Amino acid sequence: MSSEKKAVVLENTTRRDALIEIESKYQKLWAQEKAFEVNAPTNEEVPYGTPLEELHKKYPKHMTSMAYPYMNGVMHAGHCFTYSKSEFATGFEKLRGKKALYPLGFHCTGMPICASADKLKREVELFGKDFSGYSAEAEAAAEEKKAAEEPKKEEKPKAKADPTKFVAKKAKVAQKSGGKKYQFQIMQQLGIPTEEIHKFADPYHWLSFFPPLVQSHVNSLGGSVDWRRSMITTDMNPYYDSFIRWQVTRLRDLEKIKFGERYTIYSVKDGQPCMDHDRQSGEGVLPQEYTAIKIEITEYTEETKALFAQEKFDTTGKKVYLVAATLRPETMYGQTCCFVSPKITYGLFDAGNGEYYITTHRAFKNMSYQKLTPVRGKYDSVLDINGKVLIGSKIHAPMAAIKELRVLPMETVLASKGTGVVTCVPSDSPDDFITTRELLHKPDYYGIKKEWVIEESPAIIKTSKYGDKCAKHLVEALKIRSPKDSEQLAKAKELAYKEGFYNGVMIYGKYSGKKVEEAKPLAKQDLIDAGGAFVYDEPESVVI
Missing domain, CATH: 3.40.50.620 (HUPs)
Structure with a gap:
């Protein structure tokens, strides 16, 4: 042939x-x-x-x-x-x-x-x-060599x-x-x-x-x-x-x-909006709006004080806030702590008017292009601070029913999403509930004091399907044992969010008796009007 x-x-x-x-x-x-x-x-x-x-x-x-x-x-x-x-x-x-x-x-x-x-x-x-x-x-x-040398990462949902x-x-x-x-x-x-x-x-x-x-x-x-x-x-x-x-x-x-002005995906390099047809990847990705919660540090840890002294940062007359990005401002009544990651190095940034924010460098860079900082495009940190140093700090969280809270560790916090600082609402967030349970059972492992962890959180939303402790119900129903059970937690989070948003009724706070769908924008505006929060946007996922 x-x-x-x-x-x-x-x-x-x-x-x-x-x-x-x-x-x-x-x-x-x-x-x-x-x-x-x-x-x-x-x-x-x-x-x-x-x-x-x-x-x-x-x-x-x-x-x-x-x-x-x-x-x-x-x-x-x-x-x-x-x-x-x-x-x-x-x-x-x-x-x-x-x-x-x-x-x-x-x-x-x-x-x-x-x-x-x-x-x-x-x-x-x-x-x-x-x-x-x-x-x-x-x-x-x-x-091929790179793939062989790198340990296989578990695919997360x-x-x-x-x-x-x-x-x-x-x-x-x-x-x-x-x-x-x-x-x-x-x-x-x-x-x-x-x-x-x-x-x-x-x-x-x-x-x-x-x-x-x-x-x-x-x-x-x-x-x-x-x-x-x-x-x-x-x-x-x-x-x-x-x-x-x-x-x-x-x-x-x-x-x-x-x-006019609106939130959009913006290219700092090119100095202009980066629309769908301008992108190599990330077409269809839109800005995700968060409510950025200003959580004031009321008492610093000894490690934090030592760092401030070393870097010659005088706190006199200054207010320092951990800034947490949330999609659920109506749940802020139920905060029991604030989570940071001991694996993330945060920045302390001058936000103007004697206020300083602790966030990831990426998040503050985004803020600097949203009229949230003194100078557009200026995002140099006053100093860098590892999350581990902040753990144990006393804080005051706006709208929280419990007035004195602590900063606690959460190893699953991502630096690539939100601000790297997370509010903790164990009544309605499966992630927060299982992490709180883990901290209670293993305080020595995480290097914290057990009394810093608040075991009973106030019930703030009730649904006919999951009751008034939605997170606890879903964690137990889906047999979630650890914060590392990422697949079940992703499912639980979606179920909790949808059920709470569409069918939930507020049972705590100013908007008690209102549906969550109605209370959410009202609670958000209350936080903003009181100076305890501001609107913060970032891309839903990576755009190139």
Whole structure:
């Protein structure tokens, strides 16, 4: 049997070939005759001063376009699908005797092109202009070695931060990469010769390379676009750029638009919002709103005092707060302690007006771009402090029924989520309930005093399904034995949150008798108005 590949021979292609020949013939004819170039009536055709009604009756017009294709590649099937609708409408209106104009632009604004160009700059530095320094075999071997050396991490279930909130699942940008790791490989997939790829490290090269390709592809589809009207949506086209600037300025002057603020995913590096189409990964990820609870430290541990003395931080006239991010402000009546992780190094940050916050560095950086700090974008810590040093501190938590609480350890606190500081409400949080039980049973192991742990927490919410101690019910029903039972705890948390939010009734505090759904925003606003909390947002998950 021959190992040579045999060329595929197509038979009976006469009809196909005839259609292609006809298509080619008429596309050339349309180009020669400028069939799709649509001009406005001249003054000879329509004298100056002709009433608009008469003009429109004599020369009815129709204009359409589509969302301009983005110029980080050639047109794909989705573009063609959308394009075909506009194309059909234009042809139909032309047959009805209208001046049917179809302009098509090239979308080049936003971050994807710049981000891709930046990647290529780095890859040229790494592998050279011809990328000959890259070795797939060497990379695969390195990845294999790394995987072999790293201990296998137990896969933890990914629970939504807020189970009552819908989260979109998209990955269009990731799919465009075709599974390739490097930008130069993606460019090779687009059919660009390797020796030409380094030119794309200049973002403006994309703007001169892809638009002519798109134009030729549209023409090969028989497109009826008037290419004289095409435009590139950046200052590379000063006319279009001026038009957009004029349009926005005019609308602002007419008070039809105004500058507003909202929470959004923001790129500090690029100094602008990072919207879905700007992302390499994390498409569909939105800001998650938390209520940041200001928990005042009323008595420091000896270790904390020693650290402050060493770093020359004088607490006189200053208030220091542990800032905890919660999704459940209505449960703050039931706080029994505040958790920090002995594995996390926190920062002490100047929040202005004599107030200082203890949070993770990541969280305070986020705050510095949300008008929550004295200087935008300034997030240097006054000093760093390990969570272990804080354990045992006396605290006062706003709205808590129990007035004097302690800082206790929780090893499962994540530095990558929230502020790294966690409020403890054992009546309604399965995580808090099982951690509190663990601390009671093993105080010596955690290096704490048993009397610091409050065993009985006040009941604050009642549901018909789980009673008034929702967390205890679920922990026992799901046979959760330890804070390390992450899978069962994730399930318990979701069940507790949903049941409490949709079917719970407050049985403690100012809003006793109200449904949780009603009490939640009211309690949140009370905390904010009293200066005991503020609104804090961060991405629901990682965005690149």
